[in-house]
Amino acid sequence: MLCSVLPLLLSLSPAFLVLLQLPAYTSTQEGHWEDYEYGHQDSEKKPFCSWKCLVLTLQWPAGFCQSLDKEDICHIPQSVNSWTIHGLWPFRAYGCCNCWPMFRSDIQELEAELTEHWPSLLKKNSSFHFWREEWRKHGACAACEEGLNSPLRYFQLSLKLRGQFNIQQLLEDAGITPSCDRRYKVVEVQQVLAPHLGDRHVIQCVTDDKDRNVWFQVKIPLSRNLTVGCDHHGDAERDPEPVSGPGPTASPAHPCPPQVPFYYFPIDHQQPRRPCG
Ligand SMILES: *[C@@H]1O[C@H](CO)[C@@H](O)[C@H](O)[C@H]1NC(C)=O
Numbered sequence: 001m002l003c004s005v006l007p008l009l010l011s012l013s014p015a016f017l018v019l020l021q022l023p024a025y026t027s028t029q030e031g032h033w034e035d036y037e038y039g040h041q042d043s044e045k046k047p048f049c050s051w052k053c054l055v056l057t058l059q060w061p062a063g064f065c066q067s068l069d070k071e072d073i074c075h076i077p078q079s080v081n082s083w084t085i086h087g088l089w090p091f092r093a094y095g096c097c098n099c100w101p102m103f104r105s106d107i108q109e110l111e112a113e114l115t116e117h118w119p120s121l122l123k124k125n126s127s128f129h130f131w132r133e134e135w136r137k138h139g140a141c142a143a144c145e146e147g148l149n150s151p152l153r154y155f156q157l158s159l160k161l162r163g164q165f166n167i168q169q170l171l172e173d174a175g176i177t178p179s180c181d182r183r184y185k186v187v188e189v190q191q192v193l194a195p196h197l198g199d200r201h202v203i204q205c206v207t208d209d210k211d212r213n214v215w216f217q218v219k220i221p222l223s224r225n226l227t228v229g230c231d232h233h234g235d236a237e238r239d240p241e242p243v244s245g246p247g248p249t250a251s252p253a254h255p256c257p258p259q260v261p262f263y264y265f266p267i268d269h270q271q272p273r274r275p276c277g
């Protein structure tokens with residue numbers, strides 16, 4: 001709210017300002033100006049744009065479908081055969097606002113790539129809805145950083161980062177492939193990924209309806225300068241799953257338990273929620 005009001009106020013004529021000085025407004029005006037001057041932007045007085053870490057969250061489509069409580073709401077498009085983006089989230093970002101709407105034309109040139117690498121896996125939701133939600137909840141909060149300062153830049157960078165962490169290839173090279181039978185231990189997967197994603201990446205599972213741990217996501221902490229890892233972080237694990245997600249999940253993501261091997265199910269486009277019959 002504030003971020004749209006203040007620049008407006010600055011451009012108003014003094015006469016108009018007088019009109020605006022309603023009692024309720026006057027009482028908080030000083031605080032607002034102070035916020036503006038010192039770059040504060042919300043009632044908690046957290047400095048605006050003070051976030052230090054980003055979390056890139058990639059999801060395995062077959063695992064995503066396992067997280068849903070209904071059979072028929074998951075959809076994995078034919079073109080999707082790999083890890084996809086769930087989101088790029090500034091961690092503990094304050095002072096975000098809904099004042100930066102995003103339109104299809106903003107990201108037109110990326111649409112084909114986004115459709116492949118950042119699809120909505122919910123039958124009822126268009127991918128654009130998913131992107132717009134992610135921009136609203138996370139992208140707009142990251143936009144105080146130059147390299148992320150528009151929907152186009154935000155989605156461009158997310159795609160670039162996803163390409164940089166080709167986890168499917170890394171896993172495949174290490175013999176870790178999707179399977180209905182084989183199970184993997186957290187430690188063996190982490191050993192493969194840590195040199196590329198840093199020591200603090202988090203492997204997340206969901207519990208399926210047979211009470212099995214099924215691999216769902218990887219969270220990759222990044223510093224604001226986009227180097228892997230983040231000193232200020234330690235939090236990817238504690239970070240509550242943003243409600244935005246790609247949709248209504250029945251089973252919340254949790255770190256895969258180290259002592260219980262988990263499944264890495266194959267993608268089945270025909271039966272996304274029953275890849276193994
Ligand atoms: C998916 O669609 C539902 C119903 O239209 C909506 O409430 C929800 O916010 C959508 N989710 C996303 C991530 O777009």
Ligand SMILES: *[C@@H]1O[C@H](CO)[C@@H](O)[C@H](O)[C@H]1NC(C)=O
Pocket residue numbers: 223224225226227231
């Ligand atoms: C990136 O930021 C981290 C943490 O703030 C810092 O340790 C590192 O030296 C920076 N790297 C570069 C290339 O600037």
